[in-house]
Amino acid sequence: MVVSFTDYILESDESYYYKDSLNTLFWEKSGDDKDPEWKLDNVIRKKLLNIAKDFIEDNRDILKKKDILDIQLVGSLTGYNWTPYSDLDLHIIVDFKDMGEDQKMIDYAMYGAKFSWNTKHDITMRGFDVEIAIQDINSESHMSTVFSLEKNKWVKKPKFSKPKIDSYMVDKKFTDLSYEVNKLENKLILSSIMPSNSKQLYKRALKLKTKIMKMRKESLSKGGEFATGNLVFKKLRSQGYISKLADIISRSYDKIYTVKN
DSSP states (O other), rough: OOHHHHHHHHSHHHHHHHSOOOOOTTEEEESSSSSOOEEEEEHHHHHHHHHHHHHHHHHHTTGGGOOOOOEEEESSSSSSTTTTTOEEEEEEOOOOOGGGGGGHHHHHHHHHEEEEEEOOOOOOOEEEEEEEEEEESSSOOOOEEEEEETEEEEEOOOOOOOOOOOOOHHHHHHHHHHHHHHHHHHHHHTTOOOOGGHHHHHHHHHHHHHHHHHHHHHHHHHGGGSSSHHHHHHHHHHTTTHHHHHHHHEEEHHHHHHHOO
């Protein structure tokens, strides 16, 4: 979902990144306000489980029911850090080690299944997009909150602990990286006139993507979900720059091998 830069800046403070309640479109609170219990809306839970089961059935050549360890809802909509641009992150939990020896091929197949489904489907629930993924149970997870849809209970409960966010650095790094993406996009347009530049453009776009993903991974590892690098990534994604960069990589690659005469 793409939002205007002005709208984002107007909300770029701690209240944007962190709320004092889970999203009540999906969660119902009970118990003490100091230590509340949050229950997922059963209509939403059943629909998400049905989507997961349909996804598993559509990918039965690589996913067997016996391989499914859990079906979980993760990400910002399970915690206090949701925003109007959050997704319902639906994760199918499996053990990649039980699925074969070629782990790189398994990882590639799982990513392909996720990408294909999310590309073909445009599902929203109460105004929020549903995104599906296959997660290896052995992978390093930085999720601070996890809800099991199958068991209908929390794996990691949300805890209210307001973070300190360096909004200045988030905006500064976002501005620098978005400028780089826009510069590459301009070069892509020029490559129609100068096709010999396509290979160089492709390499630069790949390098920028690697830089952004490394920034996010390192910030998650050191500072968690509210670390500057992860928030920069989220801002780039919400503003459409991550998808724009992926498009630049794809189109510049195609230009390298296109022969017109």
